[in-house]
Amino acid sequence: MQTPPEVLNTERLRICRLRMPDADRIFEGWAQDPKVTRYLTWKPHETINDAIAHATRCEADWDNGKRYSWMLEDRASREALGAIAAHPAGHRVGLGYVLKPDACGNGFMTEAVSELTRWFLAQPDVHRIWAICDCENLASARVLERAGFQCEGVLRRWTVHPNVGPEPRDVLCFSIIRSES
Numbered sequence: 001m002q003t004p005p006e007v008l009n010t011e012r013l014r015i016c017r018l019r020m021p022d023a024d025r026i027f028e029g030w031a032q033d034p035k036v037t038r039y040l041t042w043k044p045h046e047t048i049n050d051a052i053a054h055a056t057r058c059e060a061d062w063d064n065g066k067r068y069s070w071m072l073e074d075r076a077s078r079e080a081l082g083a084i085a086a087h088p089a090g091h092r093v094g095l096g097y098v099l100k101p102d103a104c105g106n107g108f109m110t111e112a113v114s115e116l117t118r119w120f121l122a123q124p125d126v127h128r129i130w131a132i133c134d135c136e137n138l139a140s141a142r143v144l145e146r147a148g149f150q151c152e153g154v155l156r157r158w159t160v161h162p163n164v165g166p167e168p169r170d171v172l173c174f175s176i177i178r179s180e181s
């Protein structure tokens with residue numbers, strides 16, 4: 001698969017490669033918030049160093065093709081609204097995403113997921129885009145449904161969400177596939 005674009009534009013969003021200097025905006029915007037991170041696999045950041053380490057990993061992962069991370073910005077103001085990442089593995093691409101609290105409720109993530117899904121499914125060697133969310137994370141499940149993903153079912157005891165508890169939890173698995181013609 002070719003490397004995805006560093007910048008994509010939608011009607012309201014600028015989706016641009018996450019870089020080291022974004023650590024500040026990530027830390028201030030959402031990474032410290034326990035409500036935001038409740039159903040994520042990582043604990044809230046305690047210091048700016050956590051965000052710097054995260055941004056450093058994102059830069060390296062992009063360069064070695066392991067994971068592609070973008071910031072989501074308001075297209076007009078360039079305000080940081082959230083982030084989204086895509087993890088390719090053969091013909092499959094997994095997605096994960098986060099919005100800052102005051103950006104929620106506007107359909108921004110549906111817009112971002114739809115745009116990246118469109119791009120990835122246009123690649124001849126990509127056949128499946130997928131994402132999981134905690135069974136209690138109804139907002140995330142709705143984002144995926146609205147972006148055209150189908151719920152494939154429950155993966156039982158699939159992921160530890162450490163901000164909920166130490167036990168692995170059930171998640172919903174969603175996917176969208178290239179239709180054969």
Ligand SMILES: CC(C)(COP(=O)(O)OP(=O)(O)OC[C@H]1O[C@@H](n2cnc3c(N)ncnc32)[C@H](O)[C@@H]1OP(=O)(O)O)[C@@H](O)C(=O)NCCC(=O)NCCS
Nearest residue numbers: 036097098099104105106107108109132133138139140142
């Ligand atoms: C998941 C997330 C990206 C959704 O962001 P969003 O685009 O603002 O989503 P919205 O607030 O517009 O909600 C999307 C849908 O879920 C619904 N919804 C939102 N909160 C809900 C809740 N607590 N219970 C039920 N439905 C809910 C909304 O009504 C909307 O549905 P509709 O389009 O049918 O009206 C955002 O909540 C977030 O960043 N959460 C924290 C990080 C996270 O959980 N990431 C996903 C990990 S899998």
